[in-house]
Amino acid sequence: QVQLKESGPGLVQPSETLSLTCTVSGFSLTSYGVNWVRQPPGKGLEWMGTIWNDGSTDYNSALKSRLSISRDTSKSQVFLKMNSLQTEDTAIYLCARGFAHWGQGVMVTVSS
């Protein structure tokens, strides 16, 4: 069945770069796009960006200067990198196939 699982560091220093991995199973990245969405504690959802099945990407303009999404199809992995982190980037980061299948999310805290 379709599964997605996020992984990465739970704590990142301010001004540092966040690197997250979304490992998928049950489908091919060359057939479906994957979204990254984040949710600050107690707040709503924010779409960050999408990597499409052809490898092209779309980003939220509010994050575009800091954000990069890539993939390794041979490993069924999608990567998120975001630089210059600030405390307001503290959130649960989720990957999703379309918006029908979601990972469990990974909590990232930005703090010194």
Next chain:
Amino acid sequence: DVVLTQTPPTLSATIGQSVSISCRSSQSLLDSDGDTYLNWLLQRPGQSPQLLIYSVSNLESGVPNRFSGSGSETDFTLKISGVEAEDLGVYYCMQATHAPYTFGAGTKLELK
């Protein structure tokens, strides 16, 4: 960016009661391909979001048919015909017609 305004922010219901949630968009969500990419998701406490309805009125596989969606252009409604205990949580509308994709602020469904 498209702003989605959900009302009410909080909804108190008894088991078996029918309720509706409104989602109004700051611009038409009718895409040039003829589809309207307005989705409804439910986030239960401590869980990832779950897709309920896609493209205004299409029930996602496995979702009970007490959920229904309607609307067009800028006004959309999610109806639950007979609330059950498992329906409690926060409901989000989201649009994927215009980049960046955006979410409403959420409607929290509580038991009365």
